Amino acid sequence: MPRFSKAVLSLRSSEIRDLMTLASRPDIISFAGGMPGNDLFPVTAVEELFGGLDLKTKQAAFQYGPTPGLPTLLESLSGFLEKKGLPVKENRLLITTGSQQGLSILARAFIDPGDTVLVETPCFIGALSAFRACEAELMAIPLDGEGLSIERLEREIDIDERAKLLYLTPYFHNPAGLLYTAERKRQLIETLQGRDIPLIEDDAYGDLYFFEEDRQRLKPIKAINPEGIEVCYTGSFSKILGPGLRLGWMLLPEEIYAKCELIKQSADACSPSFTQVLADAFIRSGQIYSYIESVRLEYKRRAAAMVAALREHLPEYVKWNEPRGGFYIWLTLPEGADATDIMKLALQGGAVFVAGKTFDPDASSKRNNSLRLSYCNNTPEQIAEGIPIVADAIRKSCG
Amino acid sequence: MPRFSKAVLSLRSSEIRDLMTLASRPDIISFAGGMPGNDLFPVTAVEELFGGLDLKTKQAAFQYGPTPGLPTLLESLSGFLEKKGLPVKENRLLITTGSQQGLSILARAFIDPGDTVLVETPCFIGALSAFRACEAELMAIPLDGEGLSIERLEREIDIDERAKLLYLTPYFHNPAGLLYTAERKRQLIETLQGRDIPLIEDDAYGDLYFFEEDRQRLKPIKAINPEGIEVCYTGSFSKILGPGLRLGWMLLPEEIYAKCELIKQSADACSPSFTQVLADAFIRSGQIYSYIESVRLEYKRRAAAMVAALREHLPEYVKWNEPRGGFYIWLTLPEGADATDIMKLALQGGAVFVAGKTFDPDASSKRNNSLRLSYCNNTPEQIAEGIPIVADAIRKSCG
Numbered sequence: 103m104p105r106f107s108k109a110v111l112s113l114r115s116s117e118i119r120d121l122m123t124l125a126s127r128p129d130i131i132s133f134a135g136g137m138p139g140n141d142l143f144p145v146t147a148v149e150e151l152f153g154g155l156d157l158k159t160k161q162a163a164f165q166y167g168p169t170p171g172l173p174t175l176l177e178s179l180s181g182f183l184e185k186k187g188l189p190v191k192e193n194r195l196l197i198t199t200g201s202q203q204g205l206s207i208l209a210r211a212f213i214d215p216g217d218t219v220l221v222e223t224p225c226f227i228g229a230l231s232a233f234r235a236c237e238a239e240l241m242a243i244p245l246d247g248e249g250l251s252i253e254r255l256e257r258e259i260d261i262d263e264r265a266k267l268l269y270l271t272p273y274f275h276n277p278a279g280l281l282y283t284a285e286r287k288r289q290l291i292e293t294l295q296g297r298d299i300p301l302i303e304d305d306a307y308g309d310l311y312f313f314e315e316d317r318q319r320l321k322p323i324k325a326i327n328p329e330g331i332e333v334c335y336t337g338s339f340s341k342i343l344g345p346g347l348r349l350g351w352m353l354l355p356e357e358i359y360a361k362c363e364l365i366k367q368s369a370d371a372c373s374p375s376f377t378q379v380l381a382d383a384f385i386r387s388g389q390i391y392s393y394i395e396s397v398r399l400e401y402k403r404r405a406a407a408m409v410a411a412l413r414e415h416l417p418e419y420v421k422w423n424e425p426r427g428g429f430y431i432w433l434t435l436p437e438g439a440d441a442t443d444i445m446k447l448a449l450q451g452g453a454v455f456v457a458g459k460t461f462d463p464d465a466s467s468k469r470n471n472s473l474r475l476s477y478c479n480n481t482p483e484q485i486a487e488g489i490p491i492v493a494d495a496i497r498k499s500c501g
Numbered sequence: 502m503p504r505f506s507k508a509v510l511s512l513r514s515s516e517i518r519d520l521m522t523l524a525s526r527p528d529i530i531s532f533a534g535g536m537p538g539n540d541l542f543p544v545t546a547v548e549e550l551f552g553g554l555d556l557k558t559k560q561a562a563f564q565y566g567p568t569p570g571l572p573t574l575l576e577s578l579s580g581f582l583e584k585k586g587l588p589v590k591e592n593r594l595l596i597t598t599g600s601q602q603g604l605s606i607l608a609r610a611f612i613d614p615g616d617t618v619l620v621e622t623p624c625f626i627g628a629l630s631a632f633r634a635c636e637a638e639l640m641a642i643p644l645d646g647e648g649l650s651i652e653r654l655e656r657e658i659d660i661d662e663r664a665k666l667l668y669l670t671p672y673f674h675n676p677a678g679l680l681y682t683a684e685r686k687r688q689l690i691e692t693l694q695g696r697d698i699p700l701i702e703d704d705a706y707g708d709l710y711f712f713e714e715d716r717q718r719l720k721p722i723k724a725i726n727p728e729g730i731e732v733c734y735t736g737s738f739s740k741i742l743g744p745g746l747r748l749g750w751m752l753l754p755e756e757i758y759a760k761c762e763l764i765k766q767s768a769d770a771c772s773p774s775f776t777q778v779l780a781d782a783f784i785r786s787g788q789i790y791s792y793i794e795s796v797r798l799e800y801k802r803r804a805a806a807m808v809a810a811l812r813e814h815l816p817e818y819v820k821w822n823e824p825r826g827g828f829y830i831w832l833t834l835p836e837g838a839d840a841t842d843i844m845k846l847a848l849q850g851g852a853v854f855v856a857g858k859t860f861d862p863d864a865s866s867k868r869n870n871s872l873r874l875s876y877c878n879n880t881p882e883q884i885a886e887g888i889p890i891v892a893d894a895i896r897k898s899c900g
Contacts, residue, residue: 104699104731105665106760107635110610113763143563145556157544164542164743199598199747203769210634211509231767235609236506266504300503332503344563346774348598348747361505364512368630370602374773375745 108215109237114465131488133455133475136276136429140479142400143344144384144393151383163379169367171197171351172378178385179351186308187325188335194359196366199373201306201338201350205232205269207369208302208334208352211361212266213238220258220268222250224432224461224472226276226304229269240463241265245278247423249286256293268299273320274307274428277461277474281426284319291323295330300358306338306350309394311427312402324353334358339381341429342394347377401429407482408475411489417497429478432458439471439500447495453488507614508636513864530887532854532874535675535828539878541799542743543783543792550782562778568766570596570750571777577784578750585707586724587734593758595765598772600705600737600749604631604668606768607701607733607751610760611665612637619657619667621649623831623860623871625675625703628668639862640664644677646822648685655692667698672719673706673827676860676873680825683718690722694729699757705737705749708793710826711801723752733757738780740828741793746776800828806881807874810888816896828877831857838870838899846894852887 152160162172170176175197180190198204205228213219215237221229223242233240241262243254249272259265270290272282294301301323308320324335338350354362366372384390405425412422412431421434435441441457448454458472475492477485551559561571569575574596579589597603604627612618614636620628622641632639640661642653648671658664669689671681693700700722707719723734737749753761765771783789804824811821811830820833834840840856847853857871874891876884 104757105611105697107609107611107613107616109613110760110764113760113767115759115763137565140557140560140564143560145559145563148563149552149559153548158539160544160548161539161542162745164544164547164745165539166536166739166744199769199773202767206768210506212504212506214506214508217506228767228770231763235764235767298504340565344775345565346561346563348769348771348773348775358503360514361509361512364514364630365509365634368512368601368627368634369605369768370598370747371627372747374598374747374776376743376747376776376779377773380775 109235112237113231113235129452130449131453131480131484131491133453133477133480133488133492135479136476137345138341138397138478142397144389147389147393148380148384151387152380155379155383159379163376165375167372167375167378169363169372171195171373172375172382175378175382178382182385182390183353187321188353189325189327190353193353194356196352196354196359196362197373197378198350198352198366199370200340200345200348201304201336202228202232203369204336204350204352205229205302205304206235207362207365208267209233209236209238210365211358212300216264217266218262218264220255220265220299221463222270222275223463224277224458225269225463226271227461229304230463239264242463245275245280247280249280249282250290252286252289252293259293259297259299265299267302268294269302269304271304271306272323273305274310274425274430276307276428277430277456278432279423279425279428279430281316281319287323287326291326291328291331295328300332300334302334302336304336306336307341307428309342310398310401310429312398312405313426316426332358342390342397343381343384347374347381349373349377349381401478404477404480404482404485407485408477408489411486415490415493417493417500419500420496429476431475431477433473433475435471435473435496435500437471441470441473444473444495444499447498448492451491451494453491455492508634511636512630512634528851529848530852530879530883530890532852532876532879532887532891534878535875536744537740537796537877541796543788546788546792547779547783550786551779554778554782558778562775564774566771566774566777568762568771570594570772571774571781574777574781577781581784581789582752586720587752588724588726589752592752593755595751595753595758595761596772596777597749597751597765598769599739599744599747600703600735601627601631602768603735603749603751604628604701604703605634606761606764607666608632608635608637609764610757611699615663616665617661617663619654619664619698620862621669621674622862623676623857624668624862625670626860628703629862632668638663641862644674644679646679648679648681649689651685651688651692658692658696658698664698666701667693668701668703670703670705671722672704673709673824673829675706675827676829676855677831678822678824678827678829680715680718686722686725690725690727690730694727699731699733701733701735703735705735706740706827708741709797709800709828711797711804712825715825731757741789741796742780742783746773746780748772748776748780800877803876803879803881803884806884807876807888810885814889814892816892816899818899819895828875830874830876832872832874834870834872834895834899836870840869840872843872843894843898846897847891850890850893852890854891
C-alpha cells in the first residue's frame, strides 16, 4: 500500500454517496438529497445575462482571477450582504469554491491533529468531513428545540483546552430543520465572549424563510457583531442561484482572512471566474432578489405539502418539527428504533431518505432513531405519494 | 492572536501577488503572468455550445454533480486522454477544481508534517505552496538541459527515508521552459522502479508543442506505464480552454484515487458543474482539437518573436533556452546577479517579469541569478517593445 498520510487514513467513505446513487433512480421518490429542485434554477435568466455582457467581461470569465474573488463580485456581494446588516466594511470577504471550501479552509487554518471542534449533534456532514480531514476530535453538543445546549457547551469549554472552534448552523439547520431562538443566540454570545474559540456561523439557508415575522430571529450573530468573539460567517450561492456554480463566501476578521487566503491560494488558486461573472450579473441585475422570493414561496408550498402528509400518515409516537424555512424536516423515533432498517423498508416501497446516524459526529454511536426528510426537490404530488411509504416503513419497523 | 494551526503558521505570503497587481497596470508590458492571452479564449464558440444544449443539460449545469466529476465529462475526457496514449481504463479519472486542486489533494493524501517531497529547482510555485501547506520538507533537485539530475535524485532517495513523493513538470516546464529528453525519462523510470515513491507528473502544457517531431518526446511517463511506479498524472483545461473554468484532472491508480476522492469530497464536494458542462460540450464538438491547434501556432509565433528580440538585445553572458512549446523562457545570469534588482530597473522602464528566486524550493536561498519571461500573453509588437527594456535593465545591473 502507498504510504498515505495519517490524515487521509482517518477518513472513511461516507454511505451517503451510495445513497445518492440510489436516490437518482427514476422509480424512487427521494427525500434524501439536500439539493434545490432542478426545475427551479434560473436557467434562462442567467443565459440572457451572460449573453448581454461585453466581450471583455466574457473573456475575463475564462481567465484566472484574484484568489479572494473577482473585484466586481466582491463589490456586488458586499451590497447584498450589507442588506442583511452584516459588517462587511469592518471585515474581509473571501469568495470560496462553494461554502464547503470555506469550511475546509477554516478547518485547515485552525486545527492541528487532535484538536477539538465543538459541533451540534446532529451536524451537517460536509462540516464533519472537513474537520475529520484535519484529524479533529469532534465533541458533539446536543440541540434542543431552541438551539445548542448552553449548559453542555459551557461544560465542554471548561474541561477541554484543545477546543479550537465552534461550528453552528443556526438558521434552518441541516439536518435538524431548526431555527435558533433570539434568546439562545444571546446566551451563546455570552458564553463565547472572551473564550478565544472562534465561531463558524454557517448561514447557507437563512434566505429561505417562510414567515416574515422570523426576520429578526434570522439576524446573524455576525451582524449582531458581539465584542470578544471572532465570528467566521459562511454563506453560499448554492441555495439562491445554483450549487453547480460552486460559489460560497466567508466574511472574516482581517487576521483570519489573511491565513484563509494563503490556504485558498494553495488549494485551488481562485474560484471559477466563469461562475463568478454569472453570479455578479445575477446580483447586479437585481434578479437575485425576485428569484429568492420565488423559491422561498415554492419551498414553503413543498414544506406545507410534506407537513400535511406527515400529519395524516405518521404514527403519533414520531416527533418532528414544522419547518419555518430551509429544506428539511427531522423525525425523531422512539428510543431503540433503527432508521437504517426503516430506510431499507421504504426503499422496497419506492421512497428514500437519510438515516439520522449519518449526521452523528460520534461515528461509533449505535443510536439511530432519527431521520432527515428533504422536501426541496419534490413536487407536492410526489410528496403526497412518498410520505405514506415512509410512514408504512416506520410502522413496520417500530410496530 | 487566534490559535492558528501549525500548518498555516508555516505559510508565508507570496510576493507574486503584489507582482501580479503591478503586472495588470496598462502602462507596463508584463512578461510576468503564466496565463493565456485573453484575446485567445474561445468565447463565441463556448457561448454557442451552451446555447445549443437541451434544458435538462443546462439545468444540470446549475446542480451539484458527483465528487469525481460529471459522468458525461469523464467519458469525453477519457476519449481525449486515450488519444494521448494514456492508460485511462486501467486507472481512475478524477475531475479537480483546476490542476492546482489536484496537487493540493495529492499533498494531503501523502504528506505528514516533516515528510520530504522531492522537487525540481526551479519549481512551479503552485506546487510549492500545496506541499508547504502540508508542512512538507522540500528537497530541491537541480535541472540540467535534459531534465532532473538523476545522480542527485538517487543520492536523495538513498539517504532520506521520509521522501514521500517526487513532483515533476517534464513537458515545457514552468518556469524553466524545458522539455525532458526521452533518455532522461528512461533513466528516471529506472531510478524510481520499486522505490515506493509515487511520481506526480504534471502535464499542464504538453499540448502546446511547436514542433511535430517532439510528439514522441512528449509521451507521458503515465502513458509509458512503467511497472513498479505509482504515477499520478495531472492535467488541466487552463491552457487549452480557459483557467477561469477551474477544471483539471488526475489519472490515478485505483487505491490512490479512492483516498483522493475522499479528500476532494471534504475540500469542495465537487467541481463546478457549470464549467464541466461547457468543457464537455467543447470536447464533444471536436472544437477542442482545432482550438489547441490554433493556440499552438499563436504561442509559437509569440515565442519566435521573443527569441528574435532576445537574440538581438541580450548581452552574451545571459544563457537561455529556445522554447519548443509552452509559455516560458528561462534566463540564467552570471553568478551573483540579482534578478530582483533587475526587475526594479525594468519596472522603471515599463516592463516586468518574475525573478528566479520565486521558484526556488529553498526559501532561504540567497541565489537569485535567473528570471522567467512569459510570452503567452503578449503580441509580437509588445514583445519587440518590452524585451529591450529587460535587456537594458540586465546591462545596468550586471554591467
